[in-house]
Amino acid sequence: MxxxxxxxxxxxxxxxxxxxxxxxxxxxxxxxxxxxxxxxxxxxxxxxxxxxxxxxxxxxxxxxxxxxxxxxxxxxxxxxxxxxxxxxxxxxMSKWQAIPVVVGFLLLMLYGIFEWQQAPSTWIIQSIENGNNITATDNNIHQIGLRFMTFYVLPFEIISIFLMMALIGASHLSRKERTL
Structure with a gap:
């Protein structure tokens, strides 16, 4: 299922x-x-x-x-x-320029799948040996909250400022021009 x-x-x-x-x-x-x-x-x-x-x-x-x-x-x-x-x-297919990009991404994905099937990466093997793997019963929300409010406070605030700038720009673009 x-x-x-x-x-x-x-x-x-x-x-x-x-x-x-x-x-x-x-x-x-x-x-x-x-x-x-x-x-x-x-x-x-x-x-x-x-x-x-x-x-x-x-x-x-x-x-x-x-x-x-x-x-x-x-x-x-x-x-x-x-x-x-x-x-x-x-x-x-009026946008034929996208076809090489799509084919390139498809080839890259197929290469990644092929490499993944051969042998897992060393960092995955080390993580499994150290017991640092994530299971379905883990509570990762608490860890994400701690990381956001300690290590990643500055990037979190910078992203919020960018979102505010995007909203201000969207409201400026969507307003109707008034003729005098």
Whole structure:
């Protein structure tokens, strides 16, 4: 059952992401982005990163995506005219430049999988020998909180300032120009 769920989340994430980058309709792309984010949260659960999965849902799905939906709805009416039916173009390849990049990433992933199948890395072997491996019963949320508030306070605050700057920039771009 776990394998079926993992592959379902993986196929859902990859399929939705492929459709997302190909759509010209912003409203449909936002809803596909919603599906991609949820599928990634499911994949994070399989990687034993429960805190990252919950954060993915709360911050990105609950905050950023809703903010993007509101920005779309409050934007000018030219974007709303883009909701026309594009049923004839399921996967049009007008952006052929992406094909070499995708093939390169695929080859890199296949090389990584091949190398992983040959022998695990030395740091993984040392971690298993020292007993530093993460199990499904570990509580890593407490450790992440301690790290955020001790060792990584400065990067955490810098990221929050960047997010605030992005929100200010988004609100500046979305406001309507007033003519005098």
């Amino acid at each position: 776990e394998s079926i769920l993992f592959y379902a989340f993986a196929i859902l994430a990859i399929g939705s992401a492929l459709l997302l980058v190909n759509l010209k309709n912003i409203a449909r792309a936002l809803f596909l982005f919603f599906i991609v984010l949820f599928a990634m949260a499911g994949l994070y659960l399989f990687a034993l990163a429960d805190f990252v999965a919950i954060t993915q849902i709360m911050v990105y799905v609950g905050g950023v995506l809703i903010l993007m939906l509101f920005a779309f709805m409050l934007s000018n009416k030219e974007l709303l005219k883009d909701l026309q039916d594009n049923s004839g173009s399921f996967l049009s």
